[in-house]
Amino acid sequence: MPPIASSPDDTKSTPASSWIAPGTGLTPEERRNSHTVSMQIFIVSVAVLSIYNAVELAVLCFLTFRHYRGLYFYSLLISGLAIIPYSLGFLLDLLDITNNNTPWLAVTLITAGWWPMVTGQALVLWSRLHLLLVGARGERLIRWTMAMIVINAVVLHLPTTVFTYGSNGYYNTRAYAAGYNIMEKIQMAGFFCQETILSSIYIVETFKILRTSLQHDTRTTMKQLVAVNAAIIVMDLALLGLEAASLYILETMLKGVVYGIKLKLEFIILGKLVRFRFGHASWPEERFGWIYEYYDSNYLSEKEG
Numbered sequence: 001m002p003p004i005a006s007s008p009d010d011t012k013s014t015p016a017s018s019w020i021a022p023g024t025g026l027t028p029e030e031r032r033n034s035h036t037v038s039m040q041i042f043i044v045s046v047a048v049l050s051i052y053n054a055v056e057l058a059v060l061c062f063l064t065f066r067h068y069r070g071l072y073f074y075s076l077l078i079s080g081l082a083i084i085p086y087s088l089g090f091l092l093d094l095l096d097i098t099n100n101n102t103p104w105l106a107v108t109l110i111t112a113g114w115w116p117m118v119t120g121q122a123l124v125l126w127s128r129l130h131l132l133l134v135g136a137r138g139e140r141l142i143r144w145t146m147a148m149i150v151i152n153a154v155v156l157h158l159p160t161t162v163f164t165y166g167s168n169g170y171y172n173t174r175a176y177a178a179g180y181n182i183m184e185k186i187q188m189a190g191f192f193c194q195e196t197i198l199s200s201i202y203i204v205e206t207f208k209i210l211r212t213s214l215q216h217d218t219r220t221t222m223k224q225l226v227a228v229n230a231a232i233i234v235m236d237l238a239l240l241g242l243e244a245a246s247l248y249i250l251e252t253m254l255k256g257v258v259y260g261i262k263l264k265l266e267f268i269i270l271g272k273l274v275r276f277r278f279g280h281a282s283w284p285e286e287r288f289g290w291i292y293e294y295y296d297s298n299y300l301s302e303k304e305g
Contacts (some may be wrong), residue, residue, distance in 0.1 A: 009299050039249070040095060040212035045255040047091040053260030054083040060267060072127040077253040079120025082262050087115025087256045092250060107274045109162055117259055118191055119153045124266055145198060152194050156187040188243045192236050199229040228265050235262060 057080030065073050089109030090099055098105060133141050158181050164178030187230055203226050210222045235258045242251035 006032075030186050043091060043094050043249070046257055047087045050083050050087040050253075050256030050260055053257065053264065054087075057081075057156075057260065057263050060264075064267065064270075070127075071123060075120045075127060076263060076266060078116050079118075079124060080260070081114070082113045082117035082120060082208035084113065085109040085118055087253075089113060090252055090256075094253070103277060104165075105166050107164060115153075115157055115161075117148065117256075121192055121259060121262060122149045122152075122191075122198065124263065125195060128269070129198070129201060132202065132209075141201060143173060145201070148194060148197070152190055156190045157277055158184050160187045160222055173257070188240055191265045192240045194272070195236050197232050197234050203229050225269060225272055228269055231266060232262050 009267035037210070058077060061073065061077045061080070067073075086109070089106045089111075092109070093103075126142075126149060129145065130138070133139075160180070163180035163183050167173055167174070167180045178264055206222045206226050206229075210219055210226075239251060239255055239258055242254065259290050
């Protein structure tokens with residue numbers, strides 16, 4: 001989320017500090033004092049990489065799916081495109097391109113990207129849970145996890161947004177800044193737990209298939225799916241570690257790259273599920289029918305042949 005603006009009466013200068021020092025970058029004054037060539041190169045490079053990943057994700061979505069509808073498609077597309085305003089907002093803000101005259105522009109871009117980028121990623125994970133969750137227990141888990149996503153979106157997104165805009169306002173900024181510092185860590189931990197729960201459910205259900213399957217191809221595919229989901233958890237944990245260490249600039253900029261990589265991994269998962277489905281015709285059609293609906297027909301024909 002956006003850094004905290006300093007209060008209008010904060011006019012005292014502070015010594016220059018390294019841009020990778022803990023706590024650096026939370027206020028405009030800190031960012032101006034820590035501006036170096038290496039910081040500028042890092043921010044621009046990471047922002048360009050994040051935006052490139054977002055554009056590539058959009059292209060992959062339109063080339064991969066033959067019907068542009070459904071929660072999986074739209075959550076994948078929107079969460080990918082949301083990386084663009086998120087990265088542009090931080091590019092403007094951290095490099096002080098707007099000279100702190102229009103802080104609302106950067107804050108609005110970041111917020112508009114942050115909401116769908118984070119919750120959209122959760123919806124991507126959730127929308128494929130039904131591939132492995134069946135029966136009454138599976139339906140309960142699907143309902144509970146959706147309720148978790150909705151509650152977290154309200155409880156974590158809204159307060160953080162209020163503190164963000166309040167911190168960048170003109171009145172009582174110190175009070176909002178204090179709340180923001182606390183809420184930022186809470187929301188990071190909350191969304192980490194959410195994505196860990198979703199990925200863990202997928203891993204547990206995949207292990208159940210591993211225990212019951214004797215086919216080598218099935219076991220190999222399931223192991224690869226476990227590895228991909230474990231990688232998603234590790235990347236989330238790395239971001240949480242940067243936030244806990246108060247490495248603000250590193251965490252905020254790398255988040256766009258990490259979310260882009262996680263969304264790209266979705267295409268690996270989807271591809272393996274397609275191959276798995278075509279190799280196991282006895283599996284219930286209701287689990288995999290949506291793949292026929294959305295996946296490119298040429299790709300399916302190649303796999304079927």
